[in-house]
Amino acid sequence: MIRLALLWLALVATPARAEEVVLGLSQDEVSITATFDGSEILIFGAVKRDAPIPAGGPLSVIVTVQGPREPVVVRRKDRVAGIWVNTDAMPMDLAPSFYAVATTGPFFDVISHTEDLRHQVSIEHAIRAVGDREGITDPERFRTALIRIRTGQNLYQQLEGAVEFSESTLFNTSISLPANLTEGAYATRIFLTRDGAVVDTYEGVIQVQKVGLERFLFNLAQQQPLAYGLLSLFIAITAGWGASAAFRALKS
Secondary structure (H helix, E strand, O other), X not given: OHHHHHHHHHHHHOOOOOEEEEEEEOOOEEEEOOOOOOEEEEEEEEEEEOOOOOOOOOEEEEEEEEOOEXXXXXXXXXXXXXEEXXXXXXXXXXEEOOEEEEEOOOHHHHOOHHHXXXXXXXXXXXXXXXXXXXXXXXXXXXXXXXXXXXXXXXXXXXXXXXOEEEOOOEEEEEEEEOOOOOOEEXXXXXXXXXXXXXXXXXXXXXXXXXXXXXXHHHHHHHHOHHHHHHHHHHHXXXXXXXXXXXXXXXXX
């Protein structure tokens, strides 16, 4: 009874939010097969209200999808004696393998710099590189280079104006997932903002995993590398023998 009373008091003491996100996903799993060439996730939802629309500026929506984060080393190439070689290198503590951020309008029109820093919404703040890097005088150039490279690979996406928002209630957007996805959990976040401030947030997860032959080969390589190596050798010998036999048959 005491626990129930405390729970009831906690619920009463917690003020209800005037505007909340109700989210839906077209799919919460993406399967990577041998013929996988990318996918598209439709993210849609609505704003639930327990009171009239508050005074202030219009409501805006931000949607982010973030792949597994992992350490990465960014290297800079310079021309030395006529040859391009790696010179400086800067390790990033954590960088998303995939990151997409879609908004209802220009990014800093819908969220302030302070809120962006607090919630780590933008691509720049999703990359973690802390501490001094010995010998690196321009660390931001390395971060910018990483963003530029992964943007070119469609792994980082800045989609301003890609979220459709109707009557300040219904919203939807689509995120294109490239073929070169990393397996793992993809965190999906929704931010409601007004006058640059975050009003409400919602978080979900999309699972990306290999299936079928891709899953079998991946598990074999990770758990039984010797068997994987022997299987690869057998396939290579068989393919070579088959090609040779076909060539001799064509000549005869």
